[in-house]
Amino acid sequence: DTAVSQTPKYLVTQMGNDKSIKCEQNLGHDTMYWYKQDSKKFLKIMFSYNNKELIINETVPNRFSPKSPDKAHLNLHINSLELGDSAVYFCASSHLQGYEQYFGPGTRLTVT
Amino acid sequence: GQQLNQSPQSMFIQEGEDVSMNCTSSSIFNTWLWYKQDPGEGPVLLIALYKAGELTSNGRLTAQFGITRKDSFLNISASIPSDVGIYFCAGGPEGGSNYKLTFGKGTLLTVNP
Numbered sequence: 001d002t003a004v005s006q007t008p009k010y011l012v013t014q015m016g017n018d019k020s021i022k023c024e025q026n027l028g029h030d031t032m033y034w035y036k037q038d039s040k041k042f043l044k045i046m047f048s049y050n051n052k053e054l055i056i057n058e059t060v061p062n063r064f065s066p067k068s069p070d071k072a073h074l075n076l077h078i079n080s081l082e083l084g085d086s087a088v089y090f091c092a093s094s095h096l097q098g099y100e101q102y103f104g105p106g107t108r109l110t111v112t
Numbered sequence: 113g114q115q116l117n118q119s120p121q122s123m124f125i126q127e128g129e130d131v132s133m134n135c136t137s138s139s140i141f142n143t144w145l146w147y148k149q150d151p152g153e154g155p156v157l158l159i160a161l162y163k164a165g166e167l168t169s170n171g172r173l174t175a176q177f178g179i180t181r182k183d184s185f186l187n188i189s190a191s192i193p194s195d196v197g198i199y200f201c202a203g204g205p206e207g208g209s210n211y212k213l214t215f216g217k218g219t220l221l222t223v224n225p
Contacts, residue, residue: 004154041198043155043215056212090154099143099204099213103154 003027004104006091012110013081020077021107023091031055032074033092033101034066043090049074081111118201118216126224131188133219135201143204144177144184145213150197158199159186191223 004025013019025032033056034046048056049068063079074091091104118135125131135144143162147155159170161177161184168175174187184201201216 041149041218043200045212048212092154099145099202100157100160101145101213102157103147105154106152 004091004093004102006089006104006107008107009105010108010110012112014112015081015083017081018077018079019081019109020075021089021091021109023074023076023104025072025091025093025102025104027093027102029093029095029102030071031094032068032071033094034074034076035090035092035103037088037090037106039087047074047076078109081109083111085109086111116201116203116214116216118219120219121217122220122222124222124224125191127191127193129191131191131195131221132185133199133201133221134183134185135203135216136183137203137214138182139203139205140181141203141205142181144175145202145204146173146175146184146186147200147202148197149200149218155200188221191221193223193225196221196223 007022031050033048035043036046037043046058046060047066051071052068065077068074088106088108090106092101094101116135116137145160146158148158149155159168159175164181165179166177172189176185198218198220200218202213
């Protein structure tokens with residue numbers, strides 16, 4: 001029933017660890033996104049994939065690597081986690097060439 | 113990059129009051145979207161606007177795409193406690209093929225019952 005789902009909902013880990021966040025959408029959309037929301041609630045796009053092809057890659061440290069096994073899934077892998085990576089990460093999806101993006105429930109990442 | 117100025121930053125109102133918030137930009141946008149984010153949840157799309165001058169309603173919500181294409185407004189009538197949350201505007205820029213949205217910094221709405 002859920003349109004855009006993310007796992008896990010909460011992730012607490014130590015500095016230096018590697019972690020992954022998974023996203024799936026069942027809306028039949030072609031394009032998926034990762035956003036970061038900081039403590040001031042500012043939403044900033046990180047990546048966008050269209051049909052498994054990277055189309056947006058903002059200035060994000062290369063410790064962050066998105067992977068799209070198919071157009072319904074977009075995972076985010078983060079290496080060597082740092083304190084500043086603590087934030088809420090949202091996955092979103094949209095139709096090809098469409099601005100209406102639908103968001104998942106978010107993953108709150110806390111790095112200690 | 114492009115920036116959106118969203119105001120007010122926060123609002124405290126009584127139940128039953130009407131609310132207005134807006135977003136402005138120095139650049140032209142082709143699309144304006146309004147989202148609402150409840151605590152601990154992801155943003156939910158409320159209204160999408162695609163044409164300058166367009167006025168669109170969704171229940172008690174009404175949004176307008178400014179004639180200059182550089183601004184948009186969201187009005188909520190007869191507010192109720194469940195209207196509490198953060199409202200974001202988002203703009204889709206003119207040109208470009210990657211359909212990247214720029215988000216405003218949000219308006220935090222508190223409704224006192």
